Structure formats: C-alpha cells, structure tokens
Amino acid sequence: MPAAGRGERLGGGTPKALRALGGKPMLVRSIEALRRSESVTQIVVAAPPTLVEVVAQLLGRDVRVIAGGAERVDSVRRALRAIDDDISVVLVHDAARPLTPPSLVDAVAAAVLAGHPAVIPVLGLTDTVKEVGPDGRVIRTPPRDRLRAVQTPQGFRRDVLAAAYALQDIPATDDAGLVEALGVPVTTIPGAQEAFKVTQPPDLVLAEALLARCAPGDARAAGDPRAGTDPRGGADVRAGSDARSLG
Numbered sequence: 507m508p509a510a511g512r513g514e515r516l517g518g519g520t521p522k523a524l525r526a527l528g529g530k531p532m533l534v535r536s537i538e539a540l541r542r543s544e545s546v547t548q549i550v551v552a553a554p555p556t557l558v559e560v561v562a563q564l565l566g567r568d569v570r571v572i573a574g575g576a577e578r579v580d581s582v583r584r585a586l587r588a589i590d591d592d593i594s595v596v597l598v599h600d601a602a603r604p605l606t607p608p609s610l611v612d613a614v615a616a617a618v619l620a621g622h623p624a625v626i627p628v629l630g631l632t633d634t635v636k637e638v639g640p641d642g643r644v645i646r647t648p649p650r651d652r653l654r655a656v657q658t659p660q661g662f663r664r665d666v667l668a669a670a671y672a673l674q675d676i677p678a679t680d681d682a683g684l685v686e687a688l689g690v691p692v693t694t695i696p697g698a699q700e701a702f703k704v705t706q707p708p709d710l711v712l713a714e715a716l717l718a719r720c721a722p723g724d725a726r727a728a729g730d731p732r733a734g735t736d737p738r739g740g741a742d743v744r745a746g747s748d749a750r751s752l753g
C-alpha cells in the first residue's frame with residue numbers, strides 16, 4: 507500500500523494518509539479493507555519517511571511499514587522489496603482509496619489466481635474526454651465507450667510486477683502501465699464507485715458524507731468494517747481518538 511504521498515492537491519498540511527476521515531486516519535480505513543478481505547495474507551505499507559514509527563504504531567504488528575520514496579513508483583518499488591518470499595500474488599492499493607469494498611480486493615486477487623497475470627478494476631466514464639495540446643486547443647476526442655477510469659487495488663503475478671518495476675524511466679501513472687510496457691496483457695474487471703480516490707477537497711467531503719449517511723448495513727459497502735455494530739455509527743466515535751492523537 508503506497509501511503510507516502512504528501513497530499514498536495516488535498517491540502518491541509520498533514521500527509522494525506524493520516525488525514526482524518528470519519529474519525530479515523532484515512533490509512534486505517536484503507537488497511538481495514540485489506541484486513542477484511544479473504545485473500546490478503548501480508549500487508550506492507552510505504553509510509554512518509556519521517557513517519558514510519560508513527561504509522562507502525564498506528565497500524566499494529568501485523569503490518570510491515572517501510573519508508574516510501576519521492577514518487578508513488580518509488581514507494582511501490584521499495585514496498586515490493588519488503589514482501590515475504592513465499593508471496594506469489596501482489597496487490598498494489600492506494601491508501602487514498604479508503605472506502606474500497608473488501609469484495610473488490612477479493613475480486614482482483616481471484617482474477618489473478620485464476621490465471622490473469624495483471625488485473626485492474628475499472629469504471630466507465632461519465633464525462634467526455636479530450637486530448638488537448640499545450641496551446642489549449644483540442645487535438646482529438648477519443649471515443650468514450652472505449653475509455654475507462656482505473657482504480658486500485660491492481661493485482662499482479664509477483665514475477666510480472668517485479669519485472670515491470672525493474673524497468674527504468676517508463677512514464678506510467680499506475681502499476682499496470684509499467685506491466686503494459688513489458689508487453690504483458692492487462693485484464694480489466696468491474697471497479698466499485700466507493701473505491702474512488704480522495705485527491706482533492708471535495709473528495710474528502712464526499713467520503714465523509716458517505717460514511718456519515720450510510721445506514722449501518724450500507725456502511726459495510728462504504729468500507730467501514732464495524733458498521734452495523736452500533737446504530738450511532740459508534741465505530742467512528744470510538745476511533746476518534748486515533749485521529750485526534752495524530753492531530
């Protein structure tokens with residue numbers, strides 16, 4: 507789990523993974539989706555380098571925490587080196603997708619285990635997308651029905667992801683982009699709307715609203731593992747101290 511970003515587009519000063527969401531650090535919510543999945547056996551987190559100890563204490567002993575790098579790709583590369591030798595399937599999941607349903611984690615893992623070397627969750631687009639030149643003029647309008655927005659977790663055969671990360675200087679904004687550069691086929695599966703990435707301030711408002719407004723049963727779908735145990739949304743109230751202690 508790359509979690510070492512600064513969250514510059516979100517603002518607010520605190521590294522994004524430690525920003526509170528419904529009374530808990532965003533990272534804690536993202537980790538819960540992995541813990542609740544049936545397929546994840548080891549979790550490695552790439553944390554902001556100055557906060558490795560803080561994050562390790564926050565997450566507990568079952569999570570290995572290492573120092574992330576300057577860019578997302580550097581953080582993932584470092585985390586890959588910290589995975590146990592016997593792991594054969596690796597999921598890379600943004601800490602910035604805190605409402606990801608565990609069922610999506612399992613669906614990605616299952617597709618890799620079924621024989622696909624690289625699997626990504628995707629959603630269709632609702633906006634039209636245009637390619638625009640540096641002068642602001644539209645170059646072309648790709649047909650929208652063939653475009654997809656790509657989420658995480660992205661799942662890979664470990665040897666494939668390791669080979670992709672051994673490539674140097676490939677411009678890619680996601681892990682599958684590196685695998686594509688290897689010439690390995692990447693398979694898509696349906697993503698989940700709740701797995702959106704918290705990137706800009708309105709995303710945090712949306713995530714807060716989803717957590718606050720979900721009926722207890724529905725909150726499970728919004729990634730809250732203990733929702734439904736307390737009709738007041740008690741899981742968030744109890745965990746409030748986590749976030750406060752991080753400021």
Ligand SMILES: Nc1ccn([C@@H]2O[C@H](COP(=O)(O)OP(=O)(O)OP(=O)(O)O)[C@@H](O)[C@H]2O)c(=O)n1
Pocket residue numbers: 507508509510511512513514515516522523552574575576577578579581582599600601602603703704705
């Ligand atoms: N050097 C970095 C940069 C990003 N990430 C992680 O990669 C994921 C996706 O990145 P993004 O949403 O872009 O987060 P930030 O880099 O924090 O955002 P910004 O670009 O606005 O600073 C996040 O979980 C983020 O913590 C990381 O581990 N190491």
Ligand SMILES: C[C@](O)(CO)[C@H](O)COP(=O)(O)O
Pocket residue numbers: 578600655656657658679680681703705
């Ligand atoms: C990996 C990713 O979440 C897939 O959509 C996305 O590309 C990350 O981009 P960011 O700019 O590093 O948030």
